[in-house]
Amino acid sequence: MDAASTQDIITSAEIFDAVYQFLKWLLLSFGYYKIFEKCAVNKKWAFVPLVREYKLGVCADREYEARIYTILTLASALIRLARYFFDPESLSYALLGVLMLSCMIGQLVYSIRIILGLIQIFGRRKRWLFMFILFETPTTLYWGLSSKFQPLKKMGLKEMTVESSDAHLQDIADGLTVNITDRTVTDFFRKKALLKDIHMTIPKGHMVLLLGGSGAGKTTFLNAVTGYEKANASIQLRENDLYKDYEKVKYDVGFVPQQDLMRGSDTVLLTLSDAAMMRLPADVSFTERRKRVQAVLDEFGLAAIKNSLVDKLSGGQRKRLSIAMEYISNPTLFILDEPDSGLDGVVAKGLFKKLRSIADTGKIVIVITHTPDRVIDLFDDVIVLAKDSSRTGRLAYYGSVENARKFFRKDTMEEILLSINQKEEGGEGRADEFIMKCAKALKKDTKRKAG
Amino acid sequence: MIMAEKNAKIRHQGRVSQTLIYLGKLFRMLVFQNDWKVLPMSAVIAGLVCFVVGANLFKTMEGTLMGSFAMACICIWNGFFNSIQVIVRERPIIKREHRSGLHITAYVAAHMIYQAFLCLCQTVITLWVCHIARVTFPARSMFFSNSVIDLGITLFLITYCADMMALMVSAFVHTTTAAMTVMPFLLIFQLVFSGGFFSLSGSALKVTNFTIAKWGLTALCSQGDYNSLPMVTLWNTMVKMENVEYDGLKPVSQALNTIKEQNMQDELLKWSGTQNQNAKYDFSPDNVKKCWGFLILYIFVYSGIAVISLEFIDRDRR
Structure with missing residues (x-):
C-alpha cells in the first residue's frame, strides 16, 4: 500500500468519525429538545452546549447542581485549552492535568445528581441512571419521544396566565402605600419573576397578617417593602419614599428576623444599649439613650434579667429581646418574620398581644406566622400571597380578616392557606382563581376611585 | 414633606x-x-x-533556619486560629446588623484592632516563653537597642498578617465547616512555599513571594545574622564518615584528628558557613524593612478583601 492511499484511508476515517460525532450530537440534542418540551423549558437550548446541561438541571429540579456542573464543564474546557500553551514535559502542564482531572471527577458526580433528579421528576426507577451513563443518546431519545415518559411536575417557566390589575394606588397620608409592579432576578441563564402586581395601602395603627404558602414570596415581599431588596416599585411610608431615601428611612423600619440573631456572650442590657447606639440618632444624649433603653426593658419585661447573658435566656425572652432591639428606635413600620416560631401557645399569645399594643400606638405592624388562627382576633387586616401558575408571588387578597373569610369562603386562615396552596403541596391549587379575582377587584376599585 | 426633611437631617453613628x-x-x-x-x-x-528547636536557634546556620521556620510556623498557626471563625460564626448576625445600619468597614476595623491586640499578646507570650526556655536571642540589634524588640516586631507582623488572611477567609466563606476545611490548605501552602526550607525553583520560587512564611522566615534569618553563623552539617557528616576506609586507611578520621589537634574546628565551621551564605539573609536593615513592608502590604490587602466580600453579605441566602 503506498503512502498516498494510506493517507486517503486516514482521511476517510476522520470524515466518518466527524459525521458520526455530528449525528450523535444531533440525535442527543433532539432527545433533550423533546425532554425540555415536556418540562416546559425553552427547547432551543438543547442544541447549545453548556446551557443544555444547565437547563437539564432546571428540568430535573436540580438547579444548584446544574450551576456547579456548568461551571466545572467550563473550567475543564478552559484548562484543556490552556494546556496547549505549555510544554507537555513541564510541571505546569502536569498541574493543569491534575486540575482538569479534579474538574472531571466533579462533573461526573454532579451529572449523576442531575440525572437522578430527572429520574425522580419523571417518577422512574433509579436504575435508569446506568442507561443514561452507558447509552446516553438512545436513552435520551427514548425519554424524549415516548409518551409514556412524562414529568410529574413541570419545572420550567410557563407563560403568565393570570392577568395583571395594572393598578397604581394613591399614597395615603399616614400609612404605608405599596405599589409593586414586579420583582425579578436574573439567575444564571434565566430571568425569574419573584413578585408581580402587588398593590395595597395600609393605614397607621393596623396590625396585618401576612399569609402565604412556602415559596409564595412572603420574605421577598417584606424585603421589597422595606427597601432592603429593591423591586420595580414605589413604596411610600408616610411622606417618605422608601426607595429614594432608603439610607435615612431605614431607621424608621424595624425588621425582626425569624431567628434570634444576637450574640449569646453579651448581656441583655449591653445588647440593647449597643442596638440603641446603632439605631438612635447620633445626637441623642447618653442620658436620653439610657432612659430609652430602660423604658424598652420595662416595656418588654426584660428589666429583671437585664444582666443575664443572652445565651441563658428562654425562647420567649430571647424573642422579646430580638423585638426590643428593633423597637428601640421607635420605628413607624414594624415587621416580624414568624415571631412565634419555637414558642408555646401561651407565650406566643402574650407576644402577639404586645404587638397589638404596639400597633395601637399608631405603628404599622406586619407579621408572618404559620399559626394565625390562635391569634387572628388581634389582627385588623390580612395579606394573602400565592404562587400563580408561573410560580410568581402574587396578591390573592388584601383586606379585613372578616372579608377574607367571605372572599375565600373559608372559616379559618389555615383553610384559606390550603385553598391557595399547590396540589402537590397538599392544597386545593386554587391560587390562580383568587389572584384573578383579587386583580379584578383591585382594577374595579381603581377605576371607581379614578372615576 | 416635613417628615422627609426631618429624616434627611437625622444623623446616625458614623464609622x-x-x-x-x-x-x-x-x-x-x-x-x-x-x-x-x-x-x-x-x-x-x-x-x-522551643523544646524541639530552641537549642540551636541563632547559634548555627541550620539551627537558625530550622528554628526561624518553626517560629514563623507557630506565628502563622496562632494567627490562623485567632480569626478563622470570628466572622463566619456570626454571619447571620452581621447580615441583620448591616440591614439596620452597620458599616462593614467599621466592623472589620474593630476586628483589626482587636486582633492586633491578641497578636501582640501572643507575641509577648512567645518571646517570654523563649526567654524562659533559655533560647539565645540575636547578639546584634538592627533598629532598637534590644534585639528582642526587633524580633518581636517581626513575630507580631507574621502573626497579624496570618490573622488577617484567616479573617479574609472567615469573611469569604459562609460556614464554619468551610472555613476549617480551607485552613489546612492555606497552612500547607505557607509551609511548602516558605522558600527557605524546601528547595524550589522556577515559577514555584516566584510563588513564595506571595506567602507570609517567606517574608517572615527571611526577616527572622536576617535578624539572627544567619550569614555570620557557623555551619555544622559538614562537620557532622564527617564525623558520621569517620570509619570509612580507603586502601586500608581512614582518611576522614585522619583529617578530623588533624583539625582537632590544630584546634581548627571553629574555623572550619565558620569557613563552611561562609561557603553557604545567602544574600537574602544578610544582616541588613533594608532586608528586614523589605520583609516588613511586604507583610504590612498583605495585611492591608487581606483586610481590604475581607471588607469587599462582606459588603455582599446582603446576598446571602436566607
Whole structure:
C-alpha cells in the first residue's frame, strides 16, 4: 500500500468519525429538545452546549447542581485549552492535568445528581441512571419521544396566565402605600419573576397578617417593602419614599428576623444599649439613650434579667429581646418574620398581644406566622400571597380578616392557606382563581376611585 | 414633606463610633466567650517549639533556619486560629446588623484592632516563653537597642498578617465547616512555599513571594545574622564518615584528628558557613524593612478583601 492511499484511508476515517460525532450530537440534542418540551423549558437550548446541561438541571429540579456542573464543564474546557500553551514535559502542564482531572471527577458526580433528579421528576426507577451513563443518546431519545415518559411536575417557566390589575394606588397620608409592579432576578441563564402586581395601602395603627404558602414570596415581599431588596416599585411610608431615601428611612423600619440573631456572650442590657447606639440618632444624649433603653426593658419585661447573658435566656425572652432591639428606635413600620416560631401557645399569645399594643400606638405592624388562627382576633387586616401558575408571588387578597373569610369562603386562615396552596403541596391549587379575582377587584376599585 | 426633611437631617453613628461599639463587643467576647484561650494556647505551642528547636536557634546556620521556620510556623498557626471563625460564626448576625445600619468597614476595623491586640499578646507570650526556655536571642540589634524588640516586631507582623488572611477567609466563606476545611490548605501552602526550607525553583520560587512564611522566615534569618553563623552539617557528616576506609586507611578520621589537634574546628565551621551564605539573609536593615513592608502590604490587602466580600453579605441566602 503506498503512502498516498494510506493517507486517503486516514482521511476517510476522520470524515466518518466527524459525521458520526455530528449525528450523535444531533440525535442527543433532539432527545433533550423533546425532554425540555415536556418540562416546559425553552427547547432551543438543547442544541447549545453548556446551557443544555444547565437547563437539564432546571428540568430535573436540580438547579444548584446544574450551576456547579456548568461551571466545572467550563473550567475543564478552559484548562484543556490552556494546556496547549505549555510544554507537555513541564510541571505546569502536569498541574493543569491534575486540575482538569479534579474538574472531571466533579462533573461526573454532579451529572449523576442531575440525572437522578430527572429520574425522580419523571417518577422512574433509579436504575435508569446506568442507561443514561452507558447509552446516553438512545436513552435520551427514548425519554424524549415516548409518551409514556412524562414529568410529574413541570419545572420550567410557563407563560403568565393570570392577568395583571395594572393598578397604581394613591399614597395615603399616614400609612404605608405599596405599589409593586414586579420583582425579578436574573439567575444564571434565566430571568425569574419573584413578585408581580402587588398593590395595597395600609393605614397607621393596623396590625396585618401576612399569609402565604412556602415559596409564595412572603420574605421577598417584606424585603421589597422595606427597601432592603429593591423591586420595580414605589413604596411610600408616610411622606417618605422608601426607595429614594432608603439610607435615612431605614431607621424608621424595624425588621425582626425569624431567628434570634444576637450574640449569646453579651448581656441583655449591653445588647440593647449597643442596638440603641446603632439605631438612635447620633445626637441623642447618653442620658436620653439610657432612659430609652430602660423604658424598652420595662416595656418588654426584660428589666429583671437585664444582666443575664443572652445565651441563658428562654425562647420567649430571647424573642422579646430580638423585638426590643428593633423597637428601640421607635420605628413607624414594624415587621416580624414568624415571631412565634419555637414558642408555646401561651407565650406566643402574650407576644402577639404586645404587638397589638404596639400597633395601637399608631405603628404599622406586619407579621408572618404559620399559626394565625390562635391569634387572628388581634389582627385588623390580612395579606394573602400565592404562587400563580408561573410560580410568581402574587396578591390573592388584601383586606379585613372578616372579608377574607367571605372572599375565600373559608372559616379559618389555615383553610384559606390550603385553598391557595399547590396540589402537590397538599392544597386545593386554587391560587390562580383568587389572584384573578383579587386583580379584578383591585382594577374595579381603581377605576371607581379614578372615576 | 416635613417628615422627609426631618429624616434627611437625622444623623446616625458614623464609622468611628461604630468601630468603638464593636470593639467593646469583641473585648467582652474575649472575657465571656472562649477567645481568651488562644493566649495560653500560644504559650504551649511556643514551649513545644522551643523544646524541639530552641537549642540551636541563632547559634548555627541550620539551627537558625530550622528554628526561624518553626517560629514563623507557630506565628502563622496562632494567627490562623485567632480569626478563622470570628466572622463566619456570626454571619447571620452581621447580615441583620448591616440591614439596620452597620458599616462593614467599621466592623472589620474593630476586628483589626482587636486582633492586633491578641497578636501582640501572643507575641509577648512567645518571646517570654523563649526567654524562659533559655533560647539565645540575636547578639546584634538592627533598629532598637534590644534585639528582642526587633524580633518581636517581626513575630507580631507574621502573626497579624496570618490573622488577617484567616479573617479574609472567615469573611469569604459562609460556614464554619468551610472555613476549617480551607485552613489546612492555606497552612500547607505557607509551609511548602516558605522558600527557605524546601528547595524550589522556577515559577514555584516566584510563588513564595506571595506567602507570609517567606517574608517572615527571611526577616527572622536576617535578624539572627544567619550569614555570620557557623555551619555544622559538614562537620557532622564527617564525623558520621569517620570509619570509612580507603586502601586500608581512614582518611576522614585522619583529617578530623588533624583539625582537632590544630584546634581548627571553629574555623572550619565558620569557613563552611561562609561557603553557604545567602544574600537574602544578610544582616541588613533594608532586608528586614523589605520583609516588613511586604507583610504590612498583605495585611492591608487581606483586610481590604475581607471588607469587599462582606459588603455582599446582603446576598446571602436566607
